[in-house]
Amino acid sequence: MSEVLLAIEGDIRVDPERLDRITDELADDLREINGLVITKPASAAGDAKSTAAVEIGQLLASGGALGTAAWVIRDVIYKFLDRTRATSITVKNGDREVTIVRPADKQVEDVVERLRDVLNDD
Template identity: 60%
Template sequence: MGRQEGRRTMADVVLVINSGSRRDSEWLDELTDELQADLREIRGLAVRRATAAAGDGMKSGALEQVGQLVASGGAIGTMAWAIRDIVIKFLDRTRAGSVTVKNGDREVTIARPSDGQVDKIVDQLRDLLHDE
């Protein structure tokens, strides 16, 4: 039997991108494409756009969920470090707000530190490393 589009298996995880202060759907769509390409670098991980069934009054079929990806793989749990590293680099590079990784009713949110937090860390490092 084939798997129906839009259904997740137990090995699937959903990644939800929070675009941060920018709210336009075009930019979120670009972010989604970029994270999808980054995650495809992980050997054995399949990544696709999340889909949902069309609601009443809409054309039949599946709707693409902007800002959401579904990742699956035989040993996805062993890929946690690689996924984390890619998401952190993605957040830093794109300035997106966060990415939430969901598996059933459990989730983890990886947030990019704010510019103020980064500046504070730099100031603390300067104080720590200052020669007197």
């Protein structure tokens, strides 16, 4: 069974307690996906002040459902990014990786304005 690393990146000023809390929230969200097992990496265990997990929240995902659950995982990550205001989540599998970035508020506003223009009945 392969393991995939999920790294939550946020504002560098985020406090360790909040990062730990939102990392646990993402873990709980991902555990709702059947066949997916979510754990914290061994390096994140113990005193958070002495680990790299202080700057970046990390989770390991494993299970037979990884490939087939890609769409659901993506949806969970997008909702998480929006809810927590984290900057991005990088998913790594060996030397392959993808970073899912939360759109900036300005980008969302621009899309809403363009959508209003498209939907306007002038």
